[in-house]
Amino acid sequence: xxxxxxxxxxxxxxxxxxxxxxxxxxxxxxxxxxxxxxxxxxxxxxxxxxxxxxxxxxxxxxxxxxxxxxxxxxxxxxxxxxxxxxxxxxxxxxxxxxxxxxxxxxxxxxxxxxxx
Amino acid sequence: xxxxxxxxxxxxxxxxxxxxxxxxxxxxxxxxxxxxxxxxxxxxxxxxxxxxxxxxxxxxxxxxxxxxxxxxxxxxxxxxxxxxxxxxxxxxxxxxxxxxxxxxxxxxxxxxxx
Numbered sequence: 001x002x003x004x005x006x007x008x009x010x011x012x013x014x015x016x017x018x019x020x021x022x023x024x025x026x027x028x029x030x031x032x033x034x035x036x037x038x039x040x041x042x043x044x045x046x047x048x049x050x051x052x053x054x055x056x057x058x059x060x061x062x063x064x065x066x067x068x069x070x071x072x073x074x075x076x077x078x079x080x081x082x083x084x085x086x087x088x089x090x091x092x093x094x095x096x097x098x099x100x101x102x103x104x105x106x107x108x109x110x111x112x113x114x115x116x
Numbered sequence: 117x118x119x120x121x122x123x124x125x126x127x128x129x130x131x132x133x134x135x136x137x138x139x140x141x142x143x144x145x146x147x148x149x150x151x152x153x154x155x156x157x158x159x160x161x162x163x164x165x166x167x168x169x170x171x172x173x174x175x176x177x178x179x180x181x182x183x184x185x186x187x188x189x190x191x192x193x194x195x196x197x198x199x200x201x202x203x204x205x206x207x208x209x210x211x212x213x214x215x216x217x218x219x220x221x222x223x224x225x226x227x228x229x230x
Contacts, residue, residue, distance in 0.1 A: 032216050034216070034218075038159075041225075042222070042223075043207060043220045043221065043222045043223050044161075044207070044220050046217075046218075049216060049217070091159060093159075093161065095161070097216055099216065103149065103211050103213075103214075103215070103216060103218075104151070104163065104166065105216075105218055107153075107160065107161035107162075109158070109159065109160045110159045110160070
């Protein structure tokens with residue numbers, strides 16, 4: 001149980017375009033979903049936290065107008081990278097939590113974004 | 117603010133031997149949870165083991181065990197009988213009780229050599 005999927009697993013887009021990444025909890029309801037960014041050989045950096053039906057809470061330094069997060073249902077959250085630039089190229093990981101003890105986060109397999 | 121420190125960027129161990137990965141954290145709170153996650157080359161994050169701070173007994177999951185020293189704010193991971201499939205990045209993580217904000221350490225890259 002507690003499976004989280006992400007789609008697509010990798011995407012290449014041209015500079016200036018937008019790309020959407022989906023995160024789904026397949027067998028549980030996720031009251032909270034998280035979006036992380038991971039640079040090569042580095043740790044996970046939390047970008048934002050979203051609760052179903054509410055606006056996302058962004059970490060300091062993360063542009064909310066560039067990284068649009070929508071948590072439309074208890075099983076789906078989307079991250080849209082708007083007007084992508086090469087420096088947005090990274091590995092994006094989502095996770096989901098049921099919001100109850102022990103507050104464990106279940107991680108998706110990640111999406112590799114390359115902006116050319 | 118809570119911080120998690122992993123002081124070993126890289127480690128290696130021979131197959132079948134035992135290795136210990138270090139993790140320290142800083143918090144003024146008393147109720148929290150600690151985790152070790154494994155990230156193999158596939159990049160999928162996998163939960164290895166979890167420890168509740170109010171439990172004195174160290175958590176164990178098959179070949180994986182922790183040494184939780186609450187006073188010292190230390191949470192090390194011991195891998196016994198290391199296997200080639202244990203080769204991965206290992207992240208120590210911290211979360212406060214009743215809080216969704218998980219903080220990760222910088223990670224330790226473990227290589228198991230045949």
